[in-house]
Amino acid sequence: MAANPTIEPGLDLSWLNLYDEPATATPGKKGLTLKEINAGRYSDAARGGGDMTYRMRGAVARPGAHRFGPNYMSKSDVWSENCIMLYEEATQRQWASARDIPWDTLQPLPDEIERAMCQLCTMLTEVEFIAGDVPGQWLPFISAQDFEAGLFLMSQIMDEARHTDVFRKRALVNGGGLLAQGAGLGLRTLLEARDFTEMSVLMHVQAEGFVQSMFRMGELIGQTEADKRIFRMSAQDESRHLAFGVMHLKYVLDTDPDRAEEIHHYLDKAEGDASGGGSGDVTFPPVFESLCILLGGGVEKFDEGVQKFLLLRKRQINEYAHRLDVAGLNRRNRFGPLMAQFVDPV
Numbered sequence: 001m002a003a004n005p006t007i008e009p010g011l012d013l014s015w016l017n018l019y020d021e022p023a024t025a026t027p028g029k030k031g032l033t034l035k036e037i038n039a040g041r042y043s044d045a046a047r048g049g050g051d052m053t054y055r056m057r058g059a060v061a062r063p064g065a066h067r068f069g070p071n072y073m074s075k076s077d078v079w080s081e082n083c084i085m086l087y088e089e090a091t092q093r094q095w096a097s098a099r100d101i102p103w104d105t106l107q108p109l110p111d112e113i114e115r116a117m118c119q120l121c122t123m124l125t126e127v128e129f130i131a132g133d134v135p136g137q138w139l140p141f142i143s144a145q146d147f148e149a150g151l152f153l154m155s156q157i158m159d160e161a162r163h164t165d166v167f168r169k170r171a172l173v174n175g176g177g178l179l180a181q182g183a184g185l186g187l188r189t190l191l192e193a194r195d196f197t198e199m200s201v202l203m204h205v206q207a208e209g210f211v212q213s214m215f216r217m218g219e220l221i222g223q224t225e226a227d228k229r230i231f232r233m234s235a236q237d238e239s240r241h242l243a244f245g246v247m248h249l250k251y252v253l254d255t256d257p258d259r260a261e262e263i264h265h266y267l268d269k270a271e272g273d274a275s276g277g278g279s280g281d282v283t284f285p286p287v288f289e290s291l292c293i294l295l296g297g298g299v300e301k302f303d304e305g306v307q308k309f310l311l312l313r314k315r316q317i318n319e320y321a322h323r324l325d326v327a328g329l330n331r332r333n334r335f336g337p338l339m340a341q342f343v344d345p346v
């Protein structure tokens, strides 16, 4: 369609001439998702160089557009091949702690069990709050050319907001309360990352991986239907965060294999900082003890709890090693002794 400059003298209307190729899309099985509109000149495959403006992918560049500060010019710095699908899944699977947890199934629990659950929730509510801040710091560094990676992080921040609120509600709802503040050492490392991939590998793959392995044992940790449901629903969200991180790491290693040693270095340091416990802080004494009480089913069954805790550690480390394998980073022979002792031979 060509502009008709005789309609109204003084109007520019030159933008009318930019419609050189019409864009159309057909809704798929899940409706009109970002995948269906990711085509032609609008697709991530057609991404040009970044220009540090807010020109969204596919829009026609305006000469003289302002820059908005440094952001990543290269797609591989922030991209993950599943970010489009993960964002859509996140929008479709939001839940609300106010209504989706069967709070009415909570009953008074023996003091030590209630307090152990509250101690665990105290650590988790801190971990989840930081898990929102960490990706939040990186949003300005994502180019508008890779906006789906940004949308995914925004959905993660909403997920982490819900996790922060659900663990706080659990701590306050059944006669306990918040107990000892967590160790926080591994969490500071996440905030101190100076590169997107460093942040993602430390947070999505390592820290959230450890948290996820724990949530997946929620059926054993939770003593009530409400507690089990909290872990189940949170695990559903965490699996998206992990999937983004694993596939981001894979994308980096596929497109820029020379970065492998640099990434190993970040993990060497973080595994050391976290004393082998990782950012889930499970080896911090109040957390270790509360998990053992919950897993064992009481202070008097503490030894049984310790055995199950060791299974949890084993699961955390082996799942972590496996996720790194999937991404294409073999660290099995680089783990320090605190982690290596748990790794099964492959």
Ligand SMILES: [Fe+2]
Residues within 6 Å of the ligand: 128, 131, 159, 160, 163, 234, 238
């Ligand atoms: Fe979370």
Ligand SMILES: [Fe+2]
Residues within 6 Å of the ligand: 131, 160, 208, 237, 238, 241
């Ligand atoms: Fe998460």
